[in-house]
Amino acid sequence: MTPPRRSPWRFGVPVVCLSAGLLLAATHGVSDGADIRRSDAPRLVDLVRDSQRSVDRLTDERDRLVGEVDSFHGRSADAALAAMKLRSAELSEVAGLDPVHGSGLVVTLTDAQRDANGRFPRDASPDDLVVHQQDITAVLNALWSAGAEGIQIQDQRLIAGSSPRCVGNTLLLGGRTYSPPYTISAVGDPAAMQAALAAAPLVTLYRQYVVRFGLGYREEVRDNLQLVGHVEPVRMAHAVPLGPIPY
CATH class of the missing domain: 3.30.70.1880 (Protein of unknown function DUF881)
Known part of the structure; x- marks a missing residue:
């Protein structure tokens, strides 16, 4: 009678298990028990959402300021522009821009x-x-x-x-x-x-x-x-407001 053939897995399985055990042990040592695949960096979708929230906030702030300016000048962009031009003309004389x-x-x-x-x-x-x-x-x-x-x-x-x-x-x-x-x-x-x-x-x-x-x-x-009036362009590098400008 021919003796039964022994399968190669008889020796392969213990080797694979031993290798897996060594790999798990090494991983545990490197990660110190923590998840090595965990990332503290925010995901791209989170960045997009944060940027959108920032844009929405700034848009609301812009709309609020525009509303304040419009209401201050009679709720009209034309009225606001006319008031600014009038004030500019008044300041032009004081600033030395007019003869x-x-x-x-x-x-x-x-x-x-x-x-x-x-x-x-x-x-x-x-x-x-x-x-x-x-x-x-x-x-x-x-x-x-x-x-x-x-x-x-x-x-x-x-x-x-x-x-x-x-x-x-x-x-x-x-x-x-x-x-x-x-x-x-x-x-x-x-x-x-x-x-x-x-x-x-x-x-x-x-x-x-x-x-x-x-x-x-x-x-x-x-x-x-x-x-004469000052004719060269007036360029200010730095300026500090002294207070609200009366219109």
Whole structure:
């Protein structure tokens, strides 16, 4: 009699079971008992839903603000636009964007000139003989403090963002370069502005240099002084609201 054949699975099954056991043990060690397939990352559908909720919230906020603006101006977009244009026109004059005219004062500052012999004062240094930025600033501050309605340097109207700068004996303003004499024109009360200039310490110091080193200084009262409006684009990098704007 032929003995029965033994199936290969007699040895294969224990090997497979042993391998599976080793794999499970290794997995347990790596995961430390936790589910290694679990993910903390949100699913794509959750991201879509969150984005949609954010869009809906912002849309509601926009609609609410639009409603407030419309109701504030009579529930009409045309009325709102008309009110904004009117307010813009009012602020344009205050901001120096519109021409202005009236009585005023013209102040002229000039570098020192040589005497009849073609020489400067012997004890003068080069800095003593030119108009500096601090001299121009002192005149501007005095004019503003006296209530000037508008000020113009050379052919440019000054606004809040204007920044006159001197480099050597040249003036930089609004991207353009000017040489002396420097003409500063201000519309306002001439007597008040002259008094402010006379009381300004740095202007007084400049006038002492006028006497000592021959710098130029002249004040001229005008009955009808014409100032141009600021024509360059007004660009604000940073602004802080001072409060609600009255309409």
